Amino acid sequence: MEKYTIIQELGQGTFGKVYKADREEDGSTHALKCLTVDSIDKGQVVLKEIRALQQVGEHPNILQFSEVFTENGLNTPTLNVWLVMDYCSGGTLDRFVSGSNPDPATVLQLLCDTAEGVAYLHGRNVVHGALKPDNILIDNSGKLPIVKIADFGIARVCEQSGWDINSYYMQTAVGTRLYLSPEIIGPLLAQRPGQVTYATKTADVFALGLIIAAILDRTTVTPFLPDPVNGQPKAVAEVMITHPGYPVADMLMTSESPESPVKTLVLSMLAADPHQRPTSEQVLGSLRQITGSSDRGNIQPLSSPPSPPPYTVVEVPVEENTEALTCKDRQ
Template identity: 30%
Template sequence: MEELYTLEKEVGRGSYGVVFEGHMAKTGQRVAIKRLPCSNPECIELYLQELWAMRATAKNHVNVIALHSCLLQTGPRTLKPLKPGKLPVRLVESVLKGSVVRDPQVQERNDAQSNSQRRTNSASRLKDRSNTAQARAKHRNETKSNASDSTTPQRPQNRARKRSAQREEEQQGPLRCLALWLVMEYCDGGDLNQYLLSRPPDAQRNHSVVLQLCRAVAFLHGLGITHRDLKPDNVLVCITPKGPVVKVADFGLSKMSEGLADGVLTRQHFSSTCGSDFYMAPEVWGGLTYTSQADIFSLGVMFWAVVERITFLEEGTTQEQLGAYVCKGRSGWLMPLGEALSENADLQLCIPMKFKRAPPLPPPPGPAMCTLLLDMLASNPDARPQADQLEARVRSALKEDSH
């Protein structure tokens, strides 16, 4: 690793991997390096999805995080750069077979050791069989004679205990693919939560963020990529003299469409429930099939939260998060919008939220922006605007409200 990159410090940790701040050894350029341990097929599948999506976007859009390179870790200190367009064969096999595929040489050696051990054990058992036959017969007689005196059923001794998990792990040997390392551009402004909530509200800045997110999602959908986990945590910020540049990141749950049909991008349907509670669309909450329009709902929640500075505290934490919600009951229990709409498709959302905004309060959105937000948060996915329409709709709404 030191020959290519220098790791400085850990800057983030999630369910699947760790992100470090680092530098390129030759140029000194600051980068973000994400380590994804390849410990099971389920995680490996997510990693390959993320790699595939990031390669598809390459460095072609300023509002999508750029992937510089991908490295495959094959030993404690061994890294191998992956060629563009190539996927690690063993990792693909692991996903298809449902178990981690190991180094054939290691597996062959372990199999040979296992076969040798089995032959030794068999010979030993044959040798001992004649010597222990009388002892076993005597043991059975003693057991029968004591059975009438026993009031508690006795479990027979397990003469062939299962091999311990620890010994199995030792015999399996080291993994061929220990981890994937993704080297990406570094964003010095943190995520969207950290950036916006650490500053006083600024309408112009908020509108810039919303427009940039429109462009990012339109670009992704144009490539047939559905993100499926759009939220402020997955939007990173680069601070520039001209203002913040936001970048959509974390493509672990993303899916790519199957391609073009008669020159038009296919509208792929998905069924797996995934995403983050406060941003998931009602059709996802309801366990229905859904399309890329679920991303538009997630964007609607984010836009509403950014424009009105609506926040909530995630359960078990004290960190404020940008996000909209519905209050249930007198206790003020917060219900995600998608969940509320999946239970009641005719639910009327109150935009602007007024008293539920976090101080200091920005000016509430105008009527045209409120109408757009309601369209993006429609319970019917087909009633939501398409990604390629969003930027024009936002610009039109802002212009109309400014008058």
């Protein structure tokens, strides 16, 4: 830690705390994520998170990981693993939109940036598994704000390492649970977690659809629907499961007209059947067409319902030799 001076704590997640810090040698500002390792199991989690970060590579809409170093805990037998990442001055996507009140074109471009990042992850066979506005950061250091997606691969890291994935997903009312897809939340509600297939590309698309709907509505950054029985707010997927005929289209994105192309796109992303959802590449193509962004990579917009893709789980490859990465004072 002698190379960095911590300025302030930025937040706390499932696996550690994040700090804003300055690098002493050049004065540059970074985000430092501290993961405390006090058992072999947690050590494996940290190693797998680092491997996931290394696998992804560089992309303008992905939070970049640049360095890792370790230090012993103060008067404890623990090991603190520090990940050095980009610092995003604009905070989270929802706070940036609600606080800065950007114009509609900028908001749509930020959502297109988010789709860029998700499509890139899926192209690298990495599933995010926990998409929500808290994991979408804004770099506001340049002329235009840019999205940076963070905390990808958490679900697979959690599942592969024997952590309680159900506890992670079934968080408080403002946590990850609200962005779960029907195929995940259904078995959890029925208390049959063994039937859940976690971390799929189609589940990421559902979560991305909810994010777009919530951000564009701007009435709330949380995608609730009122329960038809008691009017209490519930997760969208939960209402879809318990009340299959519920008019979701009438309750979400009320600021958009029924003919709005972005609303049509989002509703396709929220299909109850995961096989009927567009791929992240199709979502990106449609958003590029809507926003007028460049069509890099020849990604095409969604012009008709996609053919059902194979419903498979994509795992981040993990090396068996855990000694290959010691995490000690090197990238």
